[in-house]
Amino acid sequence: MQASNDIRARLLDTAEALFDRHGFTATGMDRLTSAAGISSRTLYKHVGSKNALMGAVLQARDRRFRRRVDVASVDALFAALETWFSQEGARGCLFLRTWRETGGDVPEIAEAMSRHKGFMQEKIGELVAAEIGRRDDDLVDEILVLFEGMVHAYTYRGEAVAIAARRAVRTLVSAAKAPEPTTG
Template sequence: MDIRTRLISTAERLFDRYGFTATGMDRLTQAAGISSRTLYKHVGSKNGLMAAVLGERDRRFHRLMTVDSVDALFASLETWIDQEGARGCLFLRAWGETGGDVPEIAEAMARHKQRLQERIDEIVVAEIGRRDDELAEALLLLFEGATHAAAYSGSAAIAGARRAARRLITDARA
């Protein structure tokens, strides 16, 4: 594993566990086994590192969400939570910690959420044969809610959201 990949992987683990603000540069360099000079050479700043972490997480997440049904979408979320843990959305957590004032983080979050919305829009068309913005918005809210509720309810939150999503799809087909 190259230095940049190791750094991003280590930073993601630490940011996810301790938060963006609470994870200091000393902790990052020590955990990654690199000097602060090497860290800055590869990512430029802590904000740059967080943006790189979010970019990598976005790629992994959306690779898993390449599905064409509501059932598969929530099954993919369950897989994601099993693999990554249930601490809520790292994008929203980083954005919230910084008050939305760090452009690199705000842009990464906006890009991630836009891609998720587009994926859900495509799933709606696949499921009911037409665009339905209201249905897509409801599915997005169920998905986001399940992501956060899984932190305290586990997979039951995802199962409940999946059942509600199926009901919405069934109603939209009628």
């Protein structure tokens, strides 16, 4: 059983690296089996299909990302994203890139993307409520847009975009914490 788990883990790691670097469509099964050092029969035994493999890759990436963003503040969320880029690379969101590349028509990919993006909205909502003491769906949407923008703009602007995004998010959170002006 351990050998089977090792093969699956190696396959997922290899597939993620190839899909992330070359895209879903450009990464053929021959390339995957060669890079993972397994036969096509073994690949299909462990994942069933290329779509199922991509779904499994996205699930594993989502679990890893959720651990990375297990933080207590909005600023820490953006710092965690910077750390993710330094360790994982910055090529934009694999979920969105794969979803767009497949036209949103592959259920395994669409479901993984939907779960991941839903989690991010919930996570930001929890952090906002903890920081400002109340729900604020507009602020959550604004921060989510900054977060998504940072994911993509970091690919070509690097650290400068992280600095700008963190400055903007601090401004938004501070403004939301400020007491409402009283009229008299």
